Amino acid sequence: MEVENLVIIGSGPAGYTAAIYAGRAQLKPIVFEGFEAGGVPGGQLMTTTDVENFPGFPEGIQGPHLMHQMRQQALRWNAKCITDDVVDVDFSQRPFRITAAEQVVYAHAVIICTGATAQRLHLLGEETFWNNGISACAICDGASPLFKGAEVAVVGGGDSAAEEALYLTKYARKVHLLVRRDRLRASKTMQDRLLNHHQIQVRWNCIPLSTHGDDVLRWIRVQDVPTGAVSELSVSGLFYAIGHTPNTQLFRGQLMLDEAGYIQTNGKSTATNIPGVWAAGDVQDHHYRQAITAAGTGCMAALEAERWLAEQPAGSILSAA
Ligand SMILES: Cc1cc2nc3c(=O)[nH]c(=O)nc-3n(C[C@H](O)[C@H](O)[C@H](O)COP(=O)(O)OP(=O)(O)OC[C@H]3O[C@@H](n4cnc5c(N)ncnc54)[C@H](O)[C@@H]3O)c2cc1C
Missing domain, CATH: 3.50.50.60 (FAD/NAD(P)-binding domain)
Structure with missing residues (x-):
């Protein structure tokens, strides 16, 4: 042998x-x-x-x-x-x-x-905008000119999502954190940092539905889970932090x-x-x-x-x- x-x-x-x-x-x-x-x-x-x-x-x-x-x-x-x-x-x-x-x-x-x-959500348009606005790594992609001074969204409610959102505030003007439930799984310290950060808006009970744009991501559709109401959110970036x-x-x-x-x-x-x-x-x-x-x-x-x-x-x- x-x-x-x-x-x-x-x-x-x-x-x-x-x-x-x-x-x-x-x-x-x-x-x-x-x-x-x-x-x-x-x-x-x-x-x-x-x-x-x-x-x-x-x-x-x-x-x-x-x-x-x-x-x-x-x-x-x-x-x-x-x-x-x-x-x-x-x-x-x-x-x-x-x-x-x-x-x-x-x-x-x-x-x-x-x-x-990296887990993905397989949203409508995801393949089109992957690397053109959608990412699974803020540390890798956050400094891209795409996100400088822009509004971006992060999906997730754990420590990774909190870290990604905080990291992105170095580049983006505003970070929307889309949290599926009415609470975060992140540690208390991370929650405090998130909730007190003036550039971060936590959107509770909110899930992304689809992604839209031209050659790059321009906006996403999000849903308010309790009411089912759908709205549009103008963002240049969508970061998955779902594990x-x-x-x-x-x-x-x-x-x-x-x-x-x-x-x-x-x-x-x-x-x-x-x-x-x-x-x-x-x-x-x-x-x-x-x-x-x-x-x-x-x-x-x-x-x-x-x-x-x-x-x-x-x-x-x-x-x-
Ligand atoms: C979209 C994206 C962008 C990124 N950008 C950056 C960046 O800019 N900078 C940075 O530092 N990091 C970046 N990262 C993170 C970086 O890619 C990873 O940290 C790194 O690739 C991990 O390397 P690895 O060798 O551990 O595993 P991986 O790169 O995950 O490679 C795993 C390998 O194992 C093989 N494999 C799995 N199962 C089997 C099997 N059963 N039999 C044989 N082979 C198998 C796969 O084919 C693959 O070749 C990015 C990640 C993603 C997803």
Whole structure:
């Protein structure tokens, strides 16, 4: 049976960074890039246009181009990239068994980088205005000229929604927070900050129905839930802050996950509860959720995997090198 040193599952910034580091360490990593499970090969940045906050690109860089460059760099260091979904893993046996849609691979070590999926509302017009007014990340997109001095709306009632709304006040003139119920789930501190902010208007019992505009978003239809009354709200931005779903269905029952389904890692390390399995990027991080932090933890996971593999008994590893 052929056994690989390291399999990396996922091809966002975390997966490709792990592949670059592992490749340079001569581990010949196999990267399952995904196909249709949990996003697209290249990850979440494939669905955006300008990335303005990834260091090294003072003029910004298109998300798909950045991911293409990361992939090329991984290939240069002999990562083997396979565009296929992993459909099953077995971490109860060693070497680990990783089953993809079209093949089964055995490996001594695994780095999980399957990311998370931002929840969408699938409103009428959403596809048209995605990246042209609609976003799931204020920190990523809030500084866009589209929103400077404009009115924008944020959907959600939790801490993330509160954070997004507060962040957007740096750029937008006014932020409408659309809250489905008559109360917020956000912490008391966040609620106080929100409710006392002169640029934020909380619209209770309010849901968005549809989005409208020309080449960019201009207005949305909203509904008052108790009365059913529909009205129009002129906004240039609509930010979803209704949660993310970590792509961890595969790992349920095999790894320790937190209540929201994120993989639990050990303190400052990317180690999971199974020796030889690490997790990097958004799949284990519901706090920062940025490309650079995903890449950073991908680097950490590869370095940890390299050291762990080197510590294993002679002859039991590097079979693929
Ligand atoms: C619209 C949008 C704009 C954004 N803009 C910015 C920005 O400007 N700046 C910034 O820093 N961050 C931005 N982000 C956030 C950033 O994209 C994420 O933090 C980052 O991509 C997380 O990287 P990751 O590697 O953890 O996972 P992801 O990018 O989510 O990649 C996950 C990968 O796992 C693969 N996968 C999932 N399941 C499987 C499986 N079963 N088998 C094989 N592969 C699988 C997917 O195909 C994908 O390749 C944005 C996010 C979105 C949605």
